[in-house]
Amino acid sequence: MAPEREPLGALQQDAARHRDEWGIEFSRIVAFSDGVFAIAITLLVLTIEIPENSHDLTRVLDNQIGDFFAYALSFAVLGKLWLAHHRFFSALARFDPILMGINLVYLAFVALVPFTSELLGDYSNQSIAVIFYAASMFAVSITFTIQIVYSYRADLVKPEMRDLERRMAGPSNLIVAGLFLASIPVAAIAPSVAPFMWIGVFLTGRRVADRVAALRA
Amino acid sequence: MAPEREPLGALQQDAARHRDEWGIEFSRIVAFSDGVFAIAITLLVLTIEIPENSHDLTRVLDNQIGDFFAYALSFAVLGKLWLAHHRFFSALARFDPILMGINLVYLAFVALVPFTSELLGDYSNQSIAVIFYAASMFAVSITFTIQIVYSYRADLVKPEMRDLERRMAGPSNLIVAGLFLASIPVAAIAPSVAPFMWIGVFLTGRRVADRVAALRA
Amino acid sequence: MAPEREPLGALQQDAARHRDEWGIEFSRIVAFSDGVFAIAITLLVLTIEIPENSHDLTRVLDNQIGDFFAYALSFAVLGKLWLAHHRFFSALARFDPILMGINLVYLAFVALVPFTSELLGDYSNQSIAVIFYAASMFAVSITFTIQIVYSYRADLVKPEMRDLERRMAGPSNLIVAGLFLASIPVAAIAPSVAPFMWIGVFLTGRRVADRVAALRA
Amino acid sequence: MAPEREPLGALQQDAARHRDEWGIEFSRIVAFSDGVFAIAITLLVLTIEIPENSHDLTRVLDNQIGDFFAYALSFAVLGKLWLAHHRFFSALARFDPILMGINLVYLAFVALVPFTSELLGDYSNQSIAVIFYAASMFAVSITFTIQIVYSYRADLVKPEMRDLERRMAGPSNLIVAGLFLASIPVAAIAPSVAPFMWIGVFLTGRRVADRVAALRA
Numbered sequence: 001m002a003p004e005r006e007p008l009g010a011l012q013q014d015a016a017r018h019r020d021e022w023g024i025e026f027s028r029i030v031a032f033s034d035g036v037f038a039i040a041i042t043l044l045v046l047t048i049e050i051p052e053n054s055h056d057l058t059r060v061l062d063n064q065i066g067d068f069f070a071y072a073l074s075f076a077v078l079g080k081l082w083l084a085h086h087r088f089f090s091a092l093a094r095f096d097p098i099l100m101g102i103n104l105v106y107l108a109f110v111a112l113v114p115f116t117s118e119l120l121g122d123y124s125n126q127s128i129a130v131i132f133y134a135a136s137m138f139a140v141s142i143t144f145t146i147q148i149v150y151s152y153r154a155d156l157v158k159p160e161m162r163d164l165e166r167r168m169a170g171p172s173n174l175i176v177a178g179l180f181l182a183s184i185p186v187a188a189i190a191p192s193v194a195p196f197m198w199i200g201v202f203l204t205g206r207r208v209a210d211r212v213a214a215l216r217a
Numbered sequence: 218m219a220p221e222r223e224p225l226g227a228l229q230q231d232a233a234r235h236r237d238e239w240g241i242e243f244s245r246i247v248a249f250s251d252g253v254f255a256i257a258i259t260l261l262v263l264t265i266e267i268p269e270n271s272h273d274l275t276r277v278l279d280n281q282i283g284d285f286f287a288y289a290l291s292f293a294v295l296g297k298l299w300l301a302h303h304r305f306f307s308a309l310a311r312f313d314p315i316l317m318g319i320n321l322v323y324l325a326f327v328a329l330v331p332f333t334s335e336l337l338g339d340y341s342n343q344s345i346a347v348i349f350y351a352a353s354m355f356a357v358s359i360t361f362t363i364q365i366v367y368s369y370r371a372d373l374v375k376p377e378m379r380d381l382e383r384r385m386a387g388p389s390n391l392i393v394a395g396l397f398l399a400s401i402p403v404a405a406i407a408p409s410v411a412p413f414m415w416i417g418v419f420l421t422g423r424r425v426a427d428r429v430a431a432l433r434a
Numbered sequence: 435m436a437p438e439r440e441p442l443g444a445l446q447q448d449a450a451r452h453r454d455e456w457g458i459e460f461s462r463i464v465a466f467s468d469g470v471f472a473i474a475i476t477l478l479v480l481t482i483e484i485p486e487n488s489h490d491l492t493r494v495l496d497n498q499i500g501d502f503f504a505y506a507l508s509f510a511v512l513g514k515l516w517l518a519h520h521r522f523f524s525a526l527a528r529f530d531p532i533l534m535g536i537n538l539v540y541l542a543f544v545a546l547v548p549f550t551s552e553l554l555g556d557y558s559n560q561s562i563a564v565i566f567y568a569a570s571m572f573a574v575s576i577t578f579t580i581q582i583v584y585s586y587r588a589d590l591v592k593p594e595m596r597d598l599e600r601r602m603a604g605p606s607n608l609i610v611a612g613l614f615l616a617s618i619p620v621a622a623i624a625p626s627v628a629p630f631m632w633i634g635v636f637l638t639g640r641r642v643a644d645r646v647a648a649l650r651a
Numbered sequence: 652m653a654p655e656r657e658p659l660g661a662l663q664q665d666a667a668r669h670r671d672e673w674g675i676e677f678s679r680i681v682a683f684s685d686g687v688f689a690i691a692i693t694l695l696v697l698t699i700e701i702p703e704n705s706h707d708l709t710r711v712l713d714n715q716i717g718d719f720f721a722y723a724l725s726f727a728v729l730g731k732l733w734l735a736h737h738r739f740f741s742a743l744a745r746f747d748p749i750l751m752g753i754n755l756v757y758l759a760f761v762a763l764v765p766f767t768s769e770l771l772g773d774y775s776n777q778s779i780a781v782i783f784y785a786a787s788m789f790a791v792s793i794t795f796t797i798q799i800v801y802s803y804r805a806d807l808v809k810p811e812m813r814d815l816e817r818r819m820a821g822p823s824n825l826i827v828a829g830l831f832l833a834s835i836p837v838a839a840i841a842p843s844v845a846p847f848m849w850i851g852v853f854l855t856g857r858r859v860a861d862r863v864a865a866l867r868a
Contacts, residue, residue: 035689038252
């Protein structure tokens with residue numbers, strides 16, 4: 001499948017591997033990424049605290065409305081990010097070690113969300129918790145953007161998907177990253193306002209991407 | 218595989234993708250759903266508390282009979298729901314973004330079960346805990362019903378499976394949803410009675426589905 | 435693939451599905467089982483407690499030698515059981531709903547191991563903890579034996595594997611189940627002796643299976 | 652596929668199975684390993700503690716800089732080790748029971764990392780915590796080296812990959828193992844110095860492997 005037993009072997013190995021040829025390898029990376037997403041999203045449930053020996057459970061659960069909100073928000077954001085990752089990886093024709101490295105950094109921020117989400121649920125009235133949450137989500141979306149940009153530059157995207165994905169993945173994801181970045185200074189001043197900005201994440205989608213594409217054209 | 222490089226691209230992308238053509242994509246969604254189920258079902262074990270520095274472990278474990286019951290019940294219910302999800306997804310010919318969205322909401326309720334199960338195990342004598350449990354299970358089964366109904370309307374089900382699944386998945390699942398819904402007012406009055414109603418979930422199956430089909434015919 | 439659109443459809447659906455025809459379904463069940471095993475085995479790490487604000491960490495870790503022993507033992511036993519499950523499922527030609535049901539009960543006991551393992555690590559000097567551990571491992575191995583026996587009766591095993599597996603999986607697994615069962619009364623009297631019996635689990639293998647086969651022949 | 656129904660059956664079963672023939676089996680082992688890695692790497696997030704009812708969250712988070720460092724370090728090391736495992740398993744033509752056994756021991760040490768990582772994050776100033784961390788990482792890398800060496804001896808590696816992998820996997824991994832081993836005595840004397848040695852892990856790669864190969868030639 002490739003010239004072996006010659007000193008230059010390492011080069012070939014690092015060369016971008018074609019997705020079909022190396023189907024098992026590609027699917028392992030994809031499965032690993034999906035696994036981290038599935039685990040992180042399911043660990044979110046551990047962020048909802050259960051009081052011990054409480055006599056008035058109703059009132060206690062009332063006080064944990066912040067935990068439920070953080071659970072729902074983080075599940076929705078991680079779900080949306082996973083769908084985007086899912087769609088983008090299906091557009092890849094190949095992968096290379098650098099993309100795998102960026103993907104690992106990206107996953108490190110994804111796996112951090114149960115922590116920042118618990119912080120948000122417990123301390124939504126303190127700026128630092130809201131800033132942490134926004135920063136971690138910004139880190140997830142910006143490392144995803146880096147993956148997209150790199151994949152185009154390194155020519156890893158399927159030719160027939162290039163135009164479609166460029167219009168979809170790129171701008172839509174940059175808007176998500178921008179929203180979380182913009183919410184950081186807002187959170188520093190008014191921590192209760194920032195979460196409302198994040199709702200915008202779910203409004204970015206095809207329509208916005210289409211409008212951006214129309215403007216470009 | 219589809220007309221690219223034209224402004225209408227997004228439309229084609231959203232069009233329901235055929236299962237065989239997009240086998241890798243479909244299996245990723247299925248694997249992600251299975252992953253969330255497997256993690257949630259295995260996290261249930263964390264809901265059984267282990268007392269620290271106990272001198273009379275036997276008596277302590279005795280008091281945790283509620284935790285064991287909640288573990289067994291939740292494992293059985295999640296197991297049954299997973300089998301239903303498993304069977305239904307094998308009847309799908311295609312999927313589309315809306316089905317993926319509903320599936321994510323469904324998974325958000327599945328992933329919540331370790332929380333509601335722990336609540337039930339610790340506070341089975343308080344109405345609110347039992348109501349929470351019943352409500353979360355109702356949410357899981359009703360979002361599954363919505364997936365089934367939508368899949369039929371959007372014509373995503375394999376033609377040869379339509380009749381079979383309509384008779385199986387639909388009614389059987391609605392009965393499960395109905396049982397959990399009906400147990401909510403019961404739990405409000407008599408929290409210790411509601412769990413007995415849930416046993417009915419395991420009695421719904423082929424026989425009930427066949428009887429419903431017979432009545433229809 | 436099967437007669438559809440006729441009232442008897444449900445029968446065909448329940449009929450044992452051939453592994454190759456229903457490859458995706460089979461692999462989902464296998465993947466789900468593997469997932470529960472992988473999660474349970476990795477959750478074992480949470481059973482090793484980390485003391486907070488300890489000034490003399492060395493002495494504290496010394497006291498947790500029981501936790502390390504329980505981790506190593508449970509990892510080894512679950513690993514061995516997974517290998518056996520792995521090998522047995524590769525010998526199946528088909529599966530049916532009853533086997534799936536038994537498999538779920540089996541997995542419920544597998545997923546319980548992180549709990550019984552933590553109990554053992556923390557209370558290895560109390561009979562009840564050792565009995566719980568032995569009982570949970572007995573439950574895992576006996577439900578596996580039931581899976582094996584049922585698969586043979588329901589003719590789900592590949593013809594070319596029947597003899598091989600009968601000699602391997604059956605007796606070897608029964609010995610494991612027997613060892614854990616026999617250790618329960620021992621644990622009731624001398625909790626510190628029972629764990630030594632469990633080491634026998636790792637001595638059962640090909641040699642024992644061959645001797646049993648030789649005796650039979 | 653193999654002579655059955657004869658007393659020697661067990662022998663054939665244990666004989667190294669060809670990867671393509673036993674594709675499903677091989678991929679299950681690979682998926683199981685990936686699962687343990689994905690779960691362990693995602694459980695790392697649970698090592699970052701969240702203070703309860705803190706009025707000055709900023710200061711509290713400041714004190715947890717050690718937790719964040721341990722998270723980043725462990726994620727990076729596990730990520731790098733997974734990539735190496737991933738690449739090496741793609742070079743295997745076959746597997747056998749012994750390799751599966753070594754792989755399980757290897758995974759037991761991988762799954763232990765969330766514990767040693769939490770220890771490091773909480774007690775980075777105590778030698779014993781740093782030694783534990785270095786020892787667990789040494790155990791992971793040395794059991795991986797044993798897998799590599801065994802696979803070559805048992806002729807399980809694809810012929811066309813032998814030279815390439817021998818130059819890559821072997822030396823690079825031995826250097827990683829050596830670095831962690833060497834850091835143990837350092838940690839005993841100066842616990843704050845050892846972590847700096849670990850950064851060297853990320854500098855070993857192609858370049859070092861190429862230099863080693865050049866020296867050999």
